[in-house]
Amino acid sequence: MLEDISKRDWVGIVLEKAKSITRYIYSHAWILNTMRKVTGGRELMRPRITRFVDNYLILRSIVIQEDNLKHMFSHSEWLSSIYSRHYDAQAIKSLLYLERFWKSAREAVSLTESLVKILRIVDGDMPAMGYIYEGIERAKGAIKAYYKGIEEKYMPIWDIVDRRWNTQLQSPLHAAAAFLNPSIFYNPNFTIDLRMRNGFQEAMLKMATTDKDKIEITKEHPVY
Numbered sequence: 001m002l003e004d005i006s007k008r009d010w011v012g013i014v015l016e017k018a019k020s021i022t023r024y025i026y027s028h029a030w031i032l033n034t035m036r037k038v039t040g041g042r043e044l045m046r047p048r049i050t051r052f053v054d055n056y057l058i059l060r061s062i063v064i065q066e067d068n069l070k071h072m073f074s075h076s077e078w079l080s081s082i083y084s085r086h087y088d089a090q091a092i093k094s095l096l097y098l099e100r101f102w103k104s105a106r107e108a109v110s111l112t113e114s115l116v117k118i119l120r121i122v123d124g125d126m127p128a129m130g131y132i133y134e135g136i137e138r139a140k141g142a143i144k145a146y147y148k149g150i151e152e153k154y155m156p157i158w159d160i161v162d163r164r165w166n167t168q169l170q171s172p173l174h175a176a177a178a179f180l181n182p183s184i185f186y187n188p189n190f191t192i193d194l195r196m197r198n199g200f201q202e203a204m205l206k207m208a209t210t211d212k213d214k215i216e217i218t219k220e221h222p223v224y
Helices: 002-006 009-026 029-038 051-064 066-072 087-096 099-123 129-146 151-169 172-179 194-207 211-220
Strands: none
Touching (some): 002 051, 009 087, 009 099, 066 087, 099 129, 129 151
């Protein structure tokens, strides 16, 4: 999903610009130490998860540190350093003061944040099956809300999510796992949809080995 979103022209451009910032800062020890001073020791780069998740986490860190990064490149300590006179440093400083970059960066972070959270759960140690189905629906809702329900803006992202979800990820087991996850099912904000109900029934009937088991599942399903 994130890979496909990255292929949208404006997203790919902002991710490349974010990479240029981290490449520059992390390639010089003095500059890196200066950055750590202004960010209070916080890093822009984290231990590797997957390439595309990493790209968005880095972009998010840069957005969070926007004011500190601008301050770093305008501080007297920086201005008096030999690095400040180099062309590549001036290019990075110009980028950090380019409002168009920050507008695109904030948008990219906002529309992918929920998806990144899901993918981090999938790549983590906790069982993810019971959270993916509901998480995808919640992520789509967040994307729609970010674009204030303007269909021409959120639908292209929804199409990317749906295409990956429907062709590679979604299965009756995901629906059943979400249905049987009490923290999701009994959440006051949770609404069951037809796909989840049908997916649950399909998964349960496949697991049932006898007609008696199928009858019991059918009887107990409404009680749950």
